[in-house]
Amino acid sequence: METKEVLRSRRSVKVYDPNRKVTDEQLTELFELTTLAPSAWNFQHYKFIVVRDPDQKKKLRKAAMGQEKVEQASATIVVCGDLAAYRRARRVAEEFADKGFYGPDGDSKVEEQARMMRDTYVNDPQKARDEALRSSSLAAMSLMVAAKDMGLATCPMIGFSPEAVREAVDLPEELFPAMLISLGYEGDFNLDRCARLPLSEVVDIDRYGESFQPQS
Known part of the structure; x- marks a missing residue:
């Protein structure tokens, strides 16, 4: 499927077929992408925690305000x-040097x-959190687009108790739940997509208040 078609057809699916399972092979491809x-x-x-054990799902559903799709x-x-991604700094710096990012005397x-x-x-915990939220969110969108291209359905969720999710999946202190994403095969779900705002309301050119008015 072409990328444009994936983006146009992707939906936040609320109903899943409980009898169809995502395989380890599919998970491997999905997370590689x-x-x-x-x-x-x-x-x-x-970091991604894939919850598929029935008992773990029950715990997570309780933490997610009872949402059935969990x-x-x-x-x-x-x-x-x-929040501790900085622990990879030395490894990253070494790779950057090997690839020539630092010039001929990179080592x-x-x-x-x-x-x-x-x-x-x-030295800046807020920056660490902001960056972790940005990076995990970018990865989450990539996951949902890749899943759609693979014939799988997803739905992002922010309705949950962070502390209850932490407890349910035993998260260490340096990790925090940014969102949940249901993953599987679409069930009986045929609701129309909700309308998107016109581009003139969400896109400005050069400065705020100069709304985008595409020429026909």
Whole structure:
């Protein structure tokens, strides 16, 4: 399916076929595509918890305000932001040097660059959280687009108790739940898509207040 068609046909599916399961092979392909999403310094500030055990689904559904699709879908994914992604700074700096990003004497800059990247987040917890939320959200959108292209259905969810989700899936302190995404095969779901705002309301040119008025 072409990318434009995927974006035009993707829906937030609320009803799933509980008898059709997503395989490990499908998950492998899905997450290989998902992790191609961009992230600052390629830190990949995310972690995904794929919840498919029936008992775990029950716990997660309770944490998600009783939303039926959490249990009905083949799996529900907890998309987490990683507040400690800076721990990969040295590995990233070494790869950047190997690829020539730092110039011909890149090896001599690895320690300095790794320290700079690490300190950027260690010294600014809010920036670390903002970046983790951005990166995990970019990855989440990539996941939903890839899933649609693979014939799978998804729905992002923000209706949940972060602490209850943390407890349900045993998240460590450095991870926080950014969103949940149900994943599976679409069931009996035929609601029309809700209208999108006209471009003149969401796109301005050059400065705020200069709305986009495309020429015909």
